Amino acid sequence: MLEGMTDTGHPLAPPAHERPLLDAALDLAAGFAGTAAALDESAAIPLDNLRALHAAGLDAATLPESLGGQGLSYRAYGEIVRAVAAAEPSTACIWVMHIGAAGALAALSPEPEAARFAEALRSGSRFANALSEPAGGNLFLLPQQEAVADDDGWRLSGTKRFVSGCEIADHLLVNALVDGVPTFFGVDPDDTIGYVPIWDTMGMRATRSQLVSFDGTLLRGDRRCAPPEPDQPNHVSAGLAFLSIGIAEAALAALVAHARGRVVPTTGEPLARMQWVQHAVADAAVRLDAARLSARHSVWLADQRSPGFIPATLNAKLLAGEVAKDIAQLGVSVGGGSGYLRTSPIQRHFRDAQAGALMAYSAEVCRTYIGSALLEDAPDEP
Numbered sequence: 001m002l003e004g005m006t007d008t009g010h011p012l013a014p015p016a017h018e019r020p021l022l023d024a025a026l027d028l029a030a031g032f033a034g035t036a037a038a039l040d041e042s043a044a045i046p047l048d049n050l051r052a053l054h055a056a057g058l059d060a061a062t063l064p065e066s067l068g069g070q071g072l073s074y075r076a077y078g079e080i081v082r083a084v085a086a087a088e089p090s091t092a093c094i095w096v097m098h099i100g101a102a103g104a105l106a107a108l109s110p111e112p113e114a115a116r117f118a119e120a121l122r123s124g125s126r127f128a129n130a131l132s133e134p135a136g137g138n139l140f141l142l143p144q145q146e147a148v149a150d151d152d153g154w155r156l157s158g159t160k161r162f163v164s165g166c167e168i169a170d171h172l173l174v175n176a177l178v179d180g181v182p183t184f185f186g187v188d189p190d191d192t193i194g195y196v197p198i199w200d201t202m203g204m205r206a207t208r209s210q211l212v213s214f215d216g217t218l219l220r221g222d223r224r225c226a227p228p229e230p231d232q233p234n235h236v237s238a239g240l241a242f243l244s245i246g247i248a249e250a251a252l253a254a255l256v257a258h259a260r261g262r263v264v265p266t267t268g269e270p271l272a273r274m275q276w277v278q279h280a281v282a283d284a285a286v287r288l289d290a291a292r293l294s295a296r297h298s299v300w301l302a303d304q305r306s307p308g309f310i311p312a313t314l315n316a317k318l319l320a321g322e323v324a325k326d327i328a329q330l331g332v333s334v335g336g337g338s339g340y341l342r343t344s345p346i347q348r349h350f351r352d353a354q355a356g357a358l359m360a361y362s363a364e365v366c367r368t369y370i371g372s373a374l375l376e377d378a379p380d381e382p
């Protein structure tokens, strides 16, 4: 699929000159696939995978040329997330958060901090997004925790939760209310920051998205970010649909392999010959193709710096998250008792596939925005 997009010069395909980076990501993903079951079992951070992505130049490539990067297109970035997610989705999730936090800090911090964060990404430091609050839920861009003024900036006491890869992060993107206004800061973890091990989850276990506690943590005035431009694309919202699409592709592949190999005792034929399986797989494949096109359209808009990027991203995230869940559920039906065994990838894909629709903005929040935009004069902003 990726090869076809690039070779045909399709407008939604990444630019041809980015082909070497895509090939590097595909090669790495092939190796990551062999780590997925063990990482799910151990719930250990996939540090080797993340370091390999950095060593291949993929982290630095996402920075603009003005910050020492290659200005990788959002189209190529999406394909990389998709390929890594199909192989090992926790690696893809942490990478999306890492690139999103680093990109925001490099773009929005005042100098010389912006250059320092860009150099940190290029040299292999790790970043995480500490944005979601226990009481804030999905509305992660609207923090409720107030930072208190201090001589060198502000102090934050409180918690952020579900912070993917926080335990290995050298730098955090943190938001808090400053004089009632949501404000972003770059924070280097010190002994005022703690990690509460809440992340014992049904899926995406190796993201280790723990609760992070702040006890009077200094939010430095010289690391106060400028407000993001409302229409500026960012790598987290651009990447989440591709995360679900990768999981959906892996779930469909596992389903197809099982259906081809499992002979139904009563008919003596493989499951793959049964009409209900063929019809269900056809519907799954068509919806997955639609989800890929929707996601690819959203990142094409991001590359055009079109304001249409935001609604397109919500459409794509909603569709991809629901398609991933449905295909993973079909896998469980087709897999039968064999797919229910812990040794089967089918049950792992089913568990991982739930995450996309839960992550902000959740499927329900996306629907509220899309539906109210159609039905009301003043649509609800997510």
Ligand SMILES: Cc1cc2nc3c(=O)[nH]c(=O)nc-3n(C[C@H](O)[C@H](O)[C@H](O)COP(=O)(O)OP(=O)(O)OC[C@H]3O[C@@H](n4cnc5c(N)ncnc54)[C@H](O)[C@@H]3O)c2cc1C
Pocket (backbone or CB within 6 Å): 093, 097, 128, 129, 130, 131, 132, 133, 134, 136, 137, 138, 139, 140, 160, 161, 162, 163, 164, 165, 204, 207, 209, 355, 358, 359, 360, 362, 363, 364, 365, 368
């Ligand atoms: C795998 C994973 C990785 C994550 N990584 C990070 C990370 O790195 N950094 C980070 O900051 N956060 C991260 N998150 C948090 C994530 O982005 C969400 O903020 C979080 O999952 C919301 O969870 P919650 O329990 O507070 O849900 P809630 O917001 O309480 O949602 C519960 C239910 O209520 C619905 N709901 C909530 N608000 C509305 C609304 N306004 N309208 C309609 N329905 C609504 C939801 O759709 C859902 O059905 C991660 C989450 C997951 C699952």
